[in-house]
Amino acid sequence: MTMLSDKRLCTICVRGGSKGVPGKNIRMLAGTPLLAHSILQARATGLFAAVAVSSDSPEILDIAGRYGADYLVERPPELATDAAPKLPVIRHCASAVEKSCGFRYDVFVDLGATSPLRLPADISACVARLRSEDADIVLTATHARHSPYFSMVRIGIERGVHLLMSTEPPPVRRQDTPECFDMNGSIYVWTRDALMSERGLFGSRTRLHIMPEERSADIDTELDWLLVETLMQRQLADAFTPG
Structure with a gap:
């Protein structure tokens, strides 16, 4: 069993703006603001010395503090645009926390706030895998519903259709096609060197942790919200059903 460590930091990075589902990160899901589900899941693992939330929104940071985030990191405007990549945002959050506490963390775990169906056990499994497989990065994914070798196509020259x-x-x-996976954006785990370097996510020291489809939904549209709401109601019902 993985125990609490003062060398692990959990980050949750959320922007105030959302085009697909306006205000989704603070919208109530099963009686709790969406972003708070990730904070509570991180706490439930018992893995982290601290949980940090990064945002450009004072309202989001206020809610994060009320639901147990230890560090509230104000995100600079240049990292809060639609075009801003996520890795620099996570590095900024991690560096801001280390500067504030005067401590260097060994392992960083980022949770996607729009993936609230994960379980604390999923987070624990990813952290354990980083150590057991001597990896630098662990990503989460689910089995792809469509294969680029069989049913995903592109339109080529002269409007021809090709796999x-x-x-x-x-x-x-x-x-008969090679096994393929969809990254679900739910959990990312890094060693310190891997996160702070300029290398990307993929390589020989990256591992994939497979999650079931019913815990991999990511909210980007109102249809996604309805799906997640339905699945969460079932998840909660199952949790309170006697075995």
Whole structure:
């Protein structure tokens, strides 16, 4: 069992603006603001010395503090645009916390606030995998519903339609294609060196932790919200059903 460590920091990075679902990060889901689900899940693992929330929104930071975030990091405007990549945002949050507390963390875990169906056990499994497989990065994903080798296509020159990926001989069944996964954006785990370096996410020292589809939904549209709301109601019902 992985125990509490003063060398792990959890970050949750959320912007105030949202085009697909306006105000989604503070919208109530099962009686709790969306972003607060991630804070509570991080706390439930018992893994982290601290939980930090980064945002450009004072309202979001206020809610994060009320739900147990230890550090409230004000995100600079240049990292709060639609075009801002996430890795610099996480690095900024981590560096701001270290500057504030005067302590260097060894492991960083970022939770996507729009993926509230994960379980604390999913987070714990990813952290354990970082150590057990001597990895630098652990990402979460779910089995892809569509295969780029079989049912995902692109429009090429002269408006011709082609598979995104090809094999020889061409597969006649989806089961014959290479196994593919959809990254679900739920959990990212890094060693300190991997996060603070300029390397990307992918490589020989990156591992994939597979989560079931029913815990991998990411909220980007109102339809996503309805799906997550329905699945969370079932998840909560199952939690309170006697075994």
